Amino acid sequence: MFNIIKTRIKEGIKTKKINIEDIKKDNIVIFNEELKNKLLNKSKNKNFTNNISVRVVDSGSCNACLHEMSALTNPYYDMERFGFKFVAAPKHADVLMVAGCVARNMYSALLKTYENVPYPKFVVAIGDCAMNGGVFKDSYATLGGIQDKLTVDILIKGCPPEPIDILAGLLLAFGK
């Protein structure tokens, strides 16, 4: 343990730096024109400033997208420094982050989770599957992508998108 602490103190960890200006925007699509306005109003409420709670739902991903989302909490990306955090219940969430196509068996569970997120709520879709179902678009066992089923506010493309892209997308949309 002391060896590890020693190395950490000596070398440290370089948390990835993100500048809003440098963000490559080709992987990030923001659909919701009103999003900014909504957020502006929201940030007048002091309770919401710098604190966006994210709830993750997997509705049919291949789990690579999930790995990338959970990477957001590691010291390299550390999304909590920007005030984003993952929460355990949809009732606590502002943002619903969904990965994967909509599998038929998951659809009702996805809707229930969505309904339980209090208003104003935002949907962030992660990955090509979520965009339009990807290769699973036409399958008997899916209902297409998230976009076909929920109003998606932000879409982050990639298969899987890299954590830095997901973080950048969140930052861009929520104007930190």
Next chain:
Amino acid sequence: MKNKLDFIQNLDKDIKEAVTENFYNQDNELVLKINLKDLKKICLYFFKDLKFYLLSAFAADESKNDGNKFKIRYIFSHSSIDLFIIIETETGGTFPSLSEEIPALNWYEREMKDLFGLIPEGHPDPRPLMLFPENYPQDIQNMHPLRKDYPFNFRPEFKKYGEYNYNKDVKGDGVFNILVGPVHAGIIEPGHFRFSMSGEPILQLEIRHFWKHRGIEKIAEGKTISEALSLAEKISGDHCVAHSLAFLAAAEKILNIKIPENALYIRTIYAELERLLCNINDFAWLFQDAGYSFGAQETFVLKEDIMELNKYLSGSRFNKGILSLGGINTCGNIDNLRKNVLKEKLSNFNKRYLNLKKMLLNSSTIGERFEETGYINKETILDLCALGFAARASGVPSDTRKEHPYLIYDKLRFNSKVLKNRDVFARLLIRFYDIEESFSIITQCLNELPAEDINKSGREYADNNVNNTGNNISKNKSKNDRCIIAKDDKIDAAQQLSTNRLRSWALGYCESQRGNIMHFVELDEKSRISRWKIRDPSFHNWQLIEFAVIGDIIADFPIVNKSLNLSYAGNDL
């Protein structure tokens, strides 16, 4: 039982008589064709008497060729001989259920019932498996998606059709149920668990999976090999290399493609990198779930570093898209520069990993929580034919790299450790051994990596075949390409030729981090997929959890679950 080729001679007499036809599809794939009435006798002979392991069981719709016919195949193997026994039989609509005798067949038979409409007669639990009674019409005769006459994109109307019934209820004073899922609190895939409890200890656990059933096997039908390869990467994202390897192994066997030596080494390196990554990831989550954040974050940093290394090597954090039919894509090539970086990084990772391991083993909290938790008995393992490290932690050897060597594993020096302790801690220790072996295997591969003798065999093969048809165009094009295989269009040309085809199907297998992956691939005359059965190790191992948690307290469930860390996506397909 050592000799593959006269294996059939040494079987019991009445078994030999029951076999109507036998042949070798490959030198390690022995096919025994039998009549449906002898199915039970022969399967039980292999499973009970010869102690063979069930690796897969699946149906295929052969109706197009002649009548309403389905083929059912059972694949067995044994750890002491490099041989797969494929028992093949035909049926028109029903088959005898063997789940009572071979519990590992339980889900397989229910799967066949859902997807093909074949009825397992006498099945103890014939509820639907992946076509949920709530979401799919159960009364419709034709809701059997894997039949050939089912259009791949036909979706019945979405509404509530029926109710789900739990299998068994536990009743008694003070017994209560806790329902969890399908959406979990953390960043976890969906699955539903019902714990029946009395006080703290768990009396019974019932798992319900297949929430993410996406119909991969159906989508793949009619696709070309390269299209199917990209699907293979989406079966279970963290195991994309292993699944692509297994799929390609089968496809290459069917098309008779030889892979260049150099590409074999590189494939091995990537396979081991993936094993390393997954093991480190599990290791981190075990720390996390035991409430040891410092260790967990430190391990997550290590994981992130490995992923960054992957990105440096191949451009993808999961090494997606590096494999192609016949070898390796250019993006995955390991040249001298990358070789040196890889060596350097690995020795750094190894040092850090050893520190972490020492820390974990010295921590008394970890020991307290992991030891004597989540026992899985050897009998359970054998009955459910559990695979990979889960089996090895309970005293059952299971490692495809040793049993059925593929790639270059027969040339490498490594051990596949077997422990007897059966608990969570044993599964953690097995991971340590696996991680160390992975480091050593990658180092061996790097040291022995043959010089970049570009695409000799792969290209020559394709060129020869293209020449045979009098088409020389692609030969002229080949000067500039730098990949270790023949370029795609040439392989494609080669695929069109059926002259080189010795067979129409083959097994593809490999050892992923979770255990054996088994693919069955059948191609039609145009080299398009006609049946692809995918079997992730999770499909066998999920059922272990129901047994592993009995008697433990519910707070230990996350640890037991993580100690197996199974894939939901690979299980649900």
